[in-house]
Amino acid sequence: MVQKYQSPVRVYKHPFELIMAAYERRFPTCPLIPMFVDSDTVSEFKSEDGAIHVIERRCKLDIDAPRLLKKIAGVDYVYFVQKNSLNSRDRTLHIEAHNETFSNRVIIHEHCCYTVHPENEDWTCFEQSASLDIKSFFGFESTVEKIAMKHYTSNIKKGKEIIEYYLRQLEEEGITFVPRWSPPPLGPSSDTCSASKSQATSAAVLVPAAAACREGLSGDNLGSPGTASEPVVGTPDDKLDADYIKRYLGDLTPLQESCLIRLRQWLQETHKGKIPKDEHILRFLRARDFNIDKAREIMCQSLTWRKQHQVDYILDTWTPPQVLQDYYAGGWHHHDKDGRPLYVLRLGQMDTKGLVRALGEEALLRYVLSINEEGLRRCEENTKVFGRPISSWTCLVDLEGLNMRHLWRPGVKALLRIIEVVEANYPETLGRLLILRAPRVFPVLWTLVSPFIDDNTRRKFLIYAGNDYQGPGGLLDYIDKEIIPDFLSGECMCDVPEGGLVPKSLYRTAEELENEDLKLWTETIYQSASVFKGAPHEILIQIVDAASVITWDFDVCKGDIVFNIYHSKRSPQPPKKDSLGAHSITSPGGNNVQLIDKVWQLGRDYSMVESPLICKEGESVQGSHVTRWPGFYILQWKFHSMPACAATNLPRVDDVLASLQVSSHKCKVMYYTEVIGSEDFRGSMSSLESSHSGFSQLSAATTSSSQSHSSSMVSRWRFC
Numbered sequence: 001m002v003q004k005y006q007s008p009v010r011v012y013k014h015p016f017e018l019i020m021a022a023y024e025r026r027f028p029t030c031p032l033i034p035m036f037v038d039s040d041t042v043s044e045f046k047s048e049d050g051a052i053h054v055i056e057r058r059c060k061l062d063i064d065a066p067r068l069l070k071k072i073a074g075v076d077y078v079y080f081v082q083k084n085s086l087n088s089r090d091r092t093l094h095i096e097a098h099n100e101t102f103s104n105r106v107i108i109h110e111h112c113c114y115t116v117h118p119e120n121e122d123w124t125c126f127e128q129s130a131s132l133d134i135k136s137f138f139g140f141e142s143t144v145e146k147i148a149m150k151h152y153t154s155n156i157k158k159g160k161e162i163i164e165y166y167l168r169q170l171e172e173e174g175i176t177f178v179p180r181w182s183p184p185p186l187g188p189s190s191d192t193c194s195a196s197k198s199q200a201t202s203a204a205v206l207v208p209a210a211a212a213c214r215e216g217l218s219g220d221n222l223g224s225p226g227t228a229s230e231p232v233v234g235t236p237d238d239k240l241d242a243d244y245i246k247r248y249l250g251d252l253t254p255l256q257e258s259c260l261i262r263l264r265q266w267l268q269e270t271h272k273g274k275i276p277k278d279e280h281i282l283r284f285l286r287a288r289d290f291n292i293d294k295a296r297e298i299m300c301q302s303l304t305w306r307k308q309h310q311v312d313y314i315l316d317t318w319t320p321p322q323v324l325q326d327y328y329a330g331g332w333h334h335h336d337k338d339g340r341p342l343y344v345l346r347l348g349q350m351d352t353k354g355l356v357r358a359l360g361e362e363a364l365l366r367y368v369l370s371i372n373e374e375g376l377r378r379c380e381e382n383t384k385v386f387g388r389p390i391s392s393w394t395c396l397v398d399l400e401g402l403n404m405r406h407l408w409r410p411g412v413k414a415l416l417r418i419i420e421v422v423e424a425n426y427p428e429t430l431g432r433l434l435i436l437r438a439p440r441v442f443p444v445l446w447t448l449v450s451p452f453i454d455d456n457t458r459r460k461f462l463i464y465a466g467n468d469y470q471g472p473g474g475l476l477d478y479i480d481k482e483i484i485p486d487f488l489s490g491e492c493m494c495d496v497p498e499g500g501l502v503p504k505s506l507y508r509t510a511e512e513l514e515n516e517d518l519k520l521w522t523e524t525i526y527q528s529a530s531v532f533k534g535a536p537h538e539i540l541i542q543i544v545d546a547a548s549v550i551t552w553d554f555d556v557c558k559g560d561i562v563f564n565i566y567h568s569k570r571s572p573q574p575p576k577k578d579s580l581g582a583h584s585i586t587s588p589g590g591n592n593v594q595l596i597d598k599v600w601q602l603g604r605d606y607s608m609v610e611s612p613l614i615c616k617e618g619e620s621v622q623g624s625h626v627t628r629w630p631g632f633y634i635l636q637w638k639f640h641s642m643p644a645c646a647a648t649n650l651p652r653v654d655d656v657l658a659s660l661q662v663s664s665h666k667c668k669v670m671y672y673t674e675v676i677g678s679e680d681f682r683g684s685m686s687s688l689e690s691s692h693s694g695f696s697q698l699s700a701a702t703t704s705s706s707q708s709h710s711s712s713m714v715s716r717w718r719f720c
Contacts, residue, residue: 002131002133003133004129004130004132004258005128005131005132005254005255005258006261006262007127007129007242007254007257007261008239008241008242008244008257009126009127009240009242010126010127010242011117011124011125011242012123012124012125012126014122014123014124015121015122015123016091016115016116016124017091017179017180017181018170018175018176019163020086020178021170021175022163022166022170025166026162027039027057028040032161032165035062036059036060036061037060037062037077038059038060039057039059040057040058040060041056042056042057042058042081049183049184051088051089051181051183052086052087053086054083054085054086056082056084057081057082058080058081058100059079059080059081059082060077060078062076062078063077063078077101078101078102080097080098080101080108081097081098081099082095082096083095083096083097084096088181091180092113092114092115092116093112093113093114094111094112094113094114095110095111095112096110096111097109097112098110105134106132106133106135107131107135108130108131108132108133109130110129110131111128111130112126112127112128113126113128114126115127240257240261240264240278242257245257247388248278248279248389249282249389250388255290256285259285259295260278260281260282260285263281263292267281276299276303279376279379279380279391280299281295283428283429284299284427286427286428287427287428287456298427302424302425304618305425307555308555308557308670311369311425314369314370314373315370315374320370323355323358324355324359326497327351327354327355327497327499327502328367328499329345329350329496329497329498330343330345330350330371330497331343331344331495331496331497332344332374332378333396333483333492333495334492335394336394336432336478336479337480338390338394338478339382339386339388339390340382340392340432341375341382341390341393342393342394342479342483343375343394343395343396344396344398344485344494344496345398346400346498347397347406348398348402348403348406348437348439349398349400349500351499351500351501352408352415353405353408353410353411354501354502354503354507355502356410357502357507357508358506358507358508359508359516360508360516363516364414365417365421368418368422369421372422372429375393375429378393379391379392379429391428391429391431392428393429393430394431394433394434394478394479395430395432395434396434396475396479397433397436398437398487398488399435399436399437399442400436400437402439402441402442402445403439403441404441406441407444407448412445412448416448416452419449419452419453423454423457427454430457431460432462433461434462434478435461435462436475437464437465437466437467437469438463438465439465442463442465475488527670527671528668528669528670529591529592529668529669529670529671530592530666530667531561531637531638531666531669532666533641533665534639534665535639536636536637536639537592537593537636538593538594538595538634538636539595539635539671540571540572540632540633541632541675542632543629543630543633543675545630545677546629547626548627549624549627549675549676550624550627550673550674551622551624551674551676552622552623552624552635552671552672552673553620553622553672553673554620554621554669554670554671554672555620555621555669555670556616556618556667556669557669558666558668559617559666559667559668560614560616560617560640561614561615561637561640561667561669562613562637562639562640563612563613563615563621563636563638564608564610564612564635564636564638565608565610565625565633565635566596566602566607566608566634566636567607567609567627567632567634568606568631568632568633569632570605570632572600572632595634596634596636606634609625609633610625615640635673637667637669637671639667
């Protein structure tokens with residue numbers, strides 16, 4: 001299996017030429033890298049003007065491997081070939097390296113690049129990518145990979161020291177500036193040519209780059225010689241900076257950095273636009289021990305869920321019912337000693353049965369989601385306040401008053417569902433859970449709940465029975481005395497509601513709760529529609545100005561559908577229930593509206609302006625159409641029927657029964673559409689209300705200069 005690595009962008013806060021001059025002192029050997037025994041020049045090329053310098057070296061390494069492995073392999077040293085291409089005109093250095101020893105058993109490739117910082121020409125950037133493919137190695141494949149990882153990590157940590165060592169050496173010699181390359185004058189004298197070549201040579205500092213096998217050759221390639229007190233603020237559009245990672249994400253190992261960058265790049269390639277925040281990606285990686293494939297799977301599922309339920313903007317678009325504000329005994333309360341936001345929950349004082357009977361599961365779930373979203377926001381704020389990465393919060397749960405009434409079955413069911421949703425979509429957001437004053441009934445509740453909690457999360461639980469939380473190893477170890485709530489014998493007044501019994505007058509019937517739950521998840525900028533076999537869902541858009549842009553964003557929640565766009569010079573009749581051609585169907589999962597009259601003929605009454613698009617269940621589709629004519633445009637979602645060849649294999653009886661079961665021929669879509677003037681359209685969802693989904697973007701720009709004056713840019717992906 002091929003292992004790939006990608007480093008973040010390392011910023012050296014020194015000019016490119018000075019960094020090159022420091023590298024020059026590392027050859028033919030480097031005392032700071034004992035395993036780097038020697039290097040020989042294989043070939044060398046210099047352009048006449050001195051701007052281009054290409055050199056190829058054969059590097060000799062003494063690998064820190066077990067003696068038995070060296071004896072079996074029959075070698076004492078390992079050789080790498082490194083080709084370096086310095087362009088002094090463009091101020092770039094590209095390094096390509098591969099192993100010569102055991103190349104038939106182990107394939108190592110590495111590419112490094114030194115460039116000028118895009119925003120500060122006096123700084124130098126470094127990037128590195130590498131791959132390691134161990135095909136066979138005498139049965140020691142795992143050992144070789146571990147050795148490679150060991151060298152990779154140690155050399156990256158040592159790289160900053162090496163750079164700083166040679167920079168200090170240059171400074172002690174009075175060298176703090178190296179002039180940039182400049183083209184030689186016309187008809188140069190021999191002295192001028194000689195000086196130019198000397199300057200090019202001094203800039204040709206070539207770092208052996210066999211770090212893909214972590215042989216110590218690119219130990220210089222990471223870290224900034226400057227202090228970390230000036231981190232790069234914000235994340236670059238397409239790359240991550242090492243200082244940014246340390247300042248906002250924390251100290252990650254080189255392999256963890258590589259996983260974060262590679263998963264982020266995968267998202268950029270897949271989504272073609274806005275992607276989750278780096279903190280969000282990192283949480284899913286941590287939840288799966290930095291296994292990229294596993295983290296990618298659960299994160300994609302979560303992104304689809306967030307979009308469908310508009311979770312990204314829940315804090316701005318949803319106001320909790322008054323019942324929750326009055327009787328939900330929980331709230332934010334300062335922060336713990338580590339700077340984590342502190343959430344206090346007085347579960348023992350809360351009437352879970354009353355809240356479920358008055359609001360239903362969905363309202364409680366949405367409220368818990370809003371708490372989690374608020375927690376993420378507070379983590380970002382505390383990261384800025386405390387000057388260090390804070391990615392999780394602390395939850396303090398007071399169980400005084402917990403009794404058997406809290407074990408009401410529907411209430412426990414609602415709690416388990418909330419735990420399931422939070423575990424799936426907010427991994428690694430809980431830093432610590434302090435459970436205080438646990439009564440005797442708590443083990444019963446814990447037995448019911450604990451199987452649904454991830455092992456990593458359970459390890460963050462600290463449970464105290466009675467008043468033991470006041471002693472050594474208790475609350476004071478995690479929370480400052482000044483902010484301990486008053487109801488826990490502290491001195492700080494806590495604004496968390498006291499809870500209490502919800503009045504039965506606020507209870508709702510099961511039917512009312514079901515309707516409220518449905519309404520809760522459908523009141524978003526997205527509309528929900530049902531698509532039946534033989535009954536497509538259609539919407540009408542009137543265009544006054546030609547060259548307007550119709551944009552759409554929809555998710556196929558259930559079944560497979562065909563998406564069409566039609567144009568007509570005359571408006572279809574509004575839907576009527578008693579009309580044979582146009583009618584409306586109301587269903588629990590969304591409405592269904594048909595506009596195209598059955599007597600209309602394609603090509604005479606209306607025309608197709610885009611090729612039909614087949615969309616599978618689970619897909620998210622965004623696109624646009626530049627209108628060529630004014631008039632009426634109809635967007636249609638149609639049931640995708642089974643191919644005729646497949647349908648003929650069904651028994652006649654089953655076919656008849658299937659036709660009677662309408663529910664088996666129902667699809668569901670969630671959609672949003674908007675019309676934008678061509679001068680305002682930029683080919684991205686930034687101008688769309690549907691950008692509220694947070695993770696959906698239009699795939700590419702749609703321009704009105706296309707040959708047909710009509711184009712559709714569709715971005716599709718499936719989260720599975």
